[in-house]
Amino acid sequence: MPASMAASTPLGEVPTGLADRTGSITVGKAADLILIQIDDANMLPTNDIAASIVGAGHSGNVDTVLVAGVRRKYQVQLVGVDVDALREKARTSRTRLFAQPVADS
Numbered sequence: 001m002p003a004s005m006a007a008s009t010p011l012g013e014v015p016t017g018l019a020d021r022t023g024s025i026t027v028g029k030a031a032d033l034i035l036i037q038i039d040d041a042n043m044l045p046t047n048d049i050a051a052s053i054v055g056a057g058h059s060g061n062v063d064t065v066l067v068a069g070v071r072r073k074y075q076v077q078l079v080g081v082d083v084d085a086l087r088e089k090a091r092t093s094r095t096r097l098f099a100q101p102v103a104d105s
Contacts (some may be wrong), residue, residue, distance in 0.1 A: 033063040037076075 022030050036053060037043070040061050043052045053061075065073040072079055 005026070012103040030068055032068065033064070036060055037063045042045050 025031055025033075036057060037059075038046045038049060038052060042056045042058070043061060046052050058077070062073060064071065065074055
């Protein structure tokens, strides 16, 4: 396992008692993975990958997300999410919230 990958899973499963089910990319174990584009301009130079991710990374650098082996984001696009419907739901909620009178303090 590359050092950058090992650093991102620092034995968190041991104290939780989940070592038999998580903590490594192994057949039969549960895994959530995030693939980050480290060659984007905001991530350069990537001589320290963890520092680049923490210091300069943002959601736009996330290329792929797998949750329990299921793609949730792929090639920077959400999978299985109707973004237009989500936007409309947010707009409707905002309109309803701002239409309510503000309580006096």
